[in-house]
Amino acid sequence: xxxxxxxxxxxxxxxxxxxxxxxxxxxxxxxxxxxxxxxxxxxxxxxxxxxxxxxxxxxxxxxxxxxxxxxxxxxxxxxxxxxxxxxxxxxxxxxxxxxxxxxxxxxxxxxxxxxxxxxxxxxxxxxxxxxxxxxxxxxxxxxxxxxxxxxxxxxxxxxxxxxxxxxxxxxxxxxxxxxxxxxxxxxxxxxxxxxxxxxxxxxxxxxxxxxxxxxxxxxxxxxxxxxxxxxxxxxxxxxxxxxxxxxxxxxxxxxxxxxxxxxxxxxxxxxxxxxxxxxxxxxxxx
Numbered sequence: 364x365x366x367x368x369x370x371x372x373x374x375x376x377x378x379x380x381x382x383x384x385x386x387x388x389x390x391x392x393x394x395x396x397x398x399x400x401x402x403x404x405x406x407x408x409x410x411x412x413x414x415x416x417x418x419x420x421x422x423x424x425x426x427x428x429x430x431x432x433x434x435x436x437x438x439x440x441x442x443x444x445x446x447x448x449x450x451x452x453x454x455x456x457x458x459x460x461x462x463x464x465x466x467x468x469x470x471x472x473x474x475x476x477x478x479x480x481x482x483x484x485x486x487x488x489x490x491x492x493x494x495x496x497x498x499x500x501x502x503x504x505x506x507x508x509x510x511x512x513x514x515x516x517x518x519x520x521x522x523x524x525x526x527x528x529x530x531x532x533x534x535x536x537x538x539x540x541x542x543x544x545x546x547x548x549x550x551x552x553x554x555x556x557x558x559x560x561x562x563x564x565x566x567x568x569x570x571x572x573x574x575x576x577x578x579x580x581x582x583x584x585x586x587x588x589x590x591x592x593x594x595x596x597x598x599x600x601x602x603x604x605x606x607x608x609x610x611x612x613x614x615x616x617x618x619x620x621x622x623x624x625x626x627x628x629x630x631x632x633x634x635x636x637x638x639x640x641x642x643x644x645x646x647x648x649x
Contacts, residue, residue, distance in 0.1 A: 370445045370462075370554055371428040371447075373454030377434065381452050384408065384434045393457040395486055402493050402505050402510070403584075405449050408437035410622035411498040411580040413573045416566045418633050418640070423457070424559055426451055437625040441573065442480045442496030445563045447555060449495050450482055459485045464557065465548035478565055479546055483508065492523070492534070498624070499580035499589045499598075500536055500545055508532065517584025518600025539602040576641055577634070581622045588621050590614075593638060595621070611638035 377393075385404040390397055415422050422444065423429075429448045433439045440448075445482065446462075453460050465479040481494040490508040494501060503516040510525040520537035531547040565571050571577070579590040583637065587598045590609070597605040609617060615631035618624040 369454050369460075369461055370374045371450040371454035373451045373456075374401050374424050376448075376451040376455050378455050378487060379453065380434050381404060381448070384437075391456060393453075393486065393517060396538060397456060398453070398458065398486065398491065398493065399504050400647045401449070401575055402495060403503055404493075405445075405452075407581075407583055408623060409433055409445060409448075409495070410440060410618075410624045411445065411496065411501075411578070411582075412439040412618070412622065413441050413578045414438070414618075414624075414626070414630065414634060416441070417577055417637050418630070420532075422609070423564070424555065436627075437623070439579070439622065439624045440496075440599060441498075441565075443496075443565075444560045445496035446480045446482055446494065447558065449493075453482070453484060455492075461485070462553040462555070462558070463548050464551065464553045464561065465534075465546035466531075467546050468544040469546075470538075470543040474574075476564075478561050479548075480553070480561065481546075481548060492532075497545065497582075497640060498578070499582055499587045501580055501582045502534075503582060503584050506534075519584075577638065579618060579622050579624065590621070591618065592641065611635045 386409040387400060387404045389400045421431055424443055424447055429444055433440055433444065435447055450460050461483040463481050463483055464477040465481055466475045466477055467479055480496060484491045484493050491505040493505040493510055502521060506521060506523060508516060509523065513522040520547055522535040523543065524533050526533055531549045533547045534545045535542050536545055565573055576592040577590060581588045585600060589596045593608050595607055595609050615626050618626060
């Protein structure tokens with residue numbers, strides 16, 4: 364990677380506030396240890412959510428708006444919001460960051476458009492996949508970009524394979540039914556302006572899974588929590604699950620206690636009303 368001028372805006376990030384938000388304690392040099400700590404703390408601290416999308420609101424992706432939402436207001440966000448804020452922090456630390464785009468697979472062979480934002484960091488002559496915006500199945504830590512690598516992160520298994528015919532990398536995870544593809548990505552470099560286009564489609568298109576039902580997720584090393592519509596699922600590494608339906612009026616408190624997401628009183632009221640109207644709308648999970 365040969366960036367000479369950053370596109371990620373690290374110089375505009377309130378780094379102290381960001382690090383306090385994610386509970387990061389450690390050095391501020393671009394080391395592998397710092398990359399691992401930043402990834403893990405961000406992923407565990409800032410929940411994945413599409414509240415503004417289901418409420419029909421425009422979501423600005425400029426860094427100042429992202430800071431206000433996810434740092435000052437203790438909200439979460441989805442992949443574009445999460446990884447753009449994270450990229451600014453990596454940039455501020457001095458990491459060499461490249462934006463990438465992925466096609467979601469989730470075990471499905473259908474060819475889908477490029478809609479997912481993820482990041483690559485070059486460090487010490489090696490490239491690492493780092494992605495804090497994939498929701499419940501997200502990597503808990505960076506993954507070296509090596510063909511055939513298999514790693515255990517927390518209680519979860521991940522692998523990368525390079526598909527020569529398609530010239531893409533496939534990120535995989537182990538499920539109770541065996542290995543399944545999460546997404547596939549190529550080498551084409553993506554920029555914040557590209558993410559703005561993807562974001563417009565995902566947040567407005569009638570076929571987007573994110574506009575029909577609430578999706579809130581939090582991936583922890585030993586627990587994956589997901590609220591999809593009105594169904595709360597807690598999954599552990601042995602694939603045992605606790606599943607229960609929640610009433611619409613439970614939603615705001617649950618977002619705070621289970622996912623670390625704080626809603627204002629007007630947002631809480633609006634989300635309860637949406638949950639009452641929406642029921643269990645069908646669609647693909649992220």
